[in-house]
Amino acid sequence: MAKVAVIGAGAVGLSTALNTQQILPHASVTIIADRFTRDTTSHGAGGLFLPSIDHLHGRDPDLVTQWSVDGFKFYSSLASSYEAGDSGHMIMPGYVFSHKEIKNPLYKRLVYSFRELRQEELKKLGVDYEYGYQVTTVITDTSKFLPWLMRRFKDNGGTVENRTVQSFQEFVGKYDIVMNCSGFRARELCNDKKVYPIKGHLLRIKAPWIKYWVYTEDGAYFVPSQDAVAIGGIRQKDNYSLTADPKERAGILERCYKLWPSLKGAPIINEWVDLRPHRDPLRLETETMSFSNGSLKVVHNYGHGALGITLCWGTGLSAARMASAELMKNSKL
Numbered sequence: 001m002a003k004v005a006v007i008g009a010g011a012v013g014l015s016t017a018l019n020t021q022q023i024l025p026h027a028s029v030t031i032i033a034d035r036f037t038r039d040t041t042s043h044g045a046g047g048l049f050l051p052s053i054d055h056l057h058g059r060d061p062d063l064v065t066q067w068s069v070d071g072f073k074f075y076s077s078l079a080s081s082y083e084a085g086d087s088g089h090m091i092m093p094g095y096v097f098s099h100k101e102i103k104n105p106l107y108k109r110l111v112y113s114f115r116e117l118r119q120e121e122l123k124k125l126g127v128d129y130e131y132g133y134q135v136t137t138v139i140t141d142t143s144k145f146l147p148w149l150m151r152r153f154k155d156n157g158g159t160v161e162n163r164t165v166q167s168f169q170e171f172v173g174k175y176d177i178v179m180n181c182s183g184f185r186a187r188e189l190c191n192d193k194k195v196y197p198i199k200g201h202l203l204r205i206k207a208p209w210i211k212y213w214v215y216t217e218d219g220a221y222f223v224p225s226q227d228a229v230a231i232g233g234i235r236q237k238d239n240y241s242l243t244a245d246p247k248e249r250a251g252i253l254e255r256c257y258k259l260w261p262s263l264k265g266a267p268i269i270n271e272w273v274d275l276r277p278h279r280d281p282l283r284l285e286t287e288t289m290s291f292s293n294g295s296l297k298v299v300h301n302y303g304h305g306a307l308g309i310t311l312c313w314g315t316g317l318s319a320a321r322m323a324s325a326e327l328m329k330n331s332k333l
């Protein structure tokens, strides 16, 4: 029986672990992480499925498309199943507004529906943008999705260790392959300086009258989850601060109230600041590491930036296939 370790219990680690169990049903899979559910970056994400190539600079567009297709298939099957409430998936219409024409975005071919708005429709909505698109997509409520993935993983016989990994060397001779889903902290664990932060800041408000999402490319958006509406946001490259800056908070509120006045007056119930784990390009590849006590096969899967919830299932599936191919090569299966 092959022994597989997965570093990380965010959306990427959990999706990779579950896909590994599905592709290698006889393997024993252990998740090793020191942060779970609400302590991960994945927990606070908006969860909007709107894949774009622009956010993954340098990665092959065909691969990004494949990961997006796999992710949408999985999420949409959950959203229309009896599990939707527990897994946190909702089919929801919304709007993308822009000052520039958005030509043929990747999500156009994937989502449930996509239509360019006419000028009179933009006028009726009262927004100050030249272009608008009505898009029906799927939203993931990450506060539900992470626990759901973990339950599935444990039900399949997976085990979990709560500890910090200091070095890959500790896995030599103990595991046949390691899946590295350490998100932003791959910067230290792999000494990978291509990983950099893009600071984000979201406020969650109680506004049950908002039944749709809105995304703009100039710093104002909102996305409902099952119990709240996340409003944002900021994108600050190379800002490592995890502190909520009052000026940034005021800016988010001002931009969102201007964009959509009916958000004003809704009570703020939560505030969240975290770092998008960017890497140009996202790293999904196999490496053989050599140490004094032996060698180790590692499948790296990190650097999902602003698209970790969108792409976690698709990249998790690819990573699991790569692990299976490696184990086959070494006749571990």
Ligand SMILES: Cc1cc2nc3c(=O)[nH]c(=O)nc-3n(C[C@H](O)[C@H](O)[C@H](O)COP(=O)(O)OP(=O)(O)OC[C@H]3O[C@@H](n4cnc5c(N)ncnc54)[C@H](O)[C@@H]3O)c2cc1C
Pocket: 007, 008, 009, 010, 011, 012, 013, 032, 033, 034, 035, 036, 040, 041, 042, 043, 044, 045, 046, 047, 048, 049, 163, 164, 165, 166, 181, 182, 183, 184, 185, 186, 189, 199, 200, 201, 202, 232, 233, 273, 274, 275, 276, 277, 302, 303, 304, 305, 306, 307, 308, 309, 310, 311
């Ligand atoms: C404000 C904001 C809004 C966002 N909105 C969206 C959105 O709408 N849609 C979307 O697709 N994405 C969104 N994202 C991006 C998304 O949140 C991230 O891409 C995603 O969460 C990355 O997941 P991950 O599993 O790689 O990392 P994480 O969730 O950070 O998980 C990393 C895991 O690795 C473990 N780990 C790391 N190093 C070690 C170690 N040395 N030892 C043990 N364990 C270790 C941690 O304990 C943790 O369990 C948003 C991000 C931000 C900041």
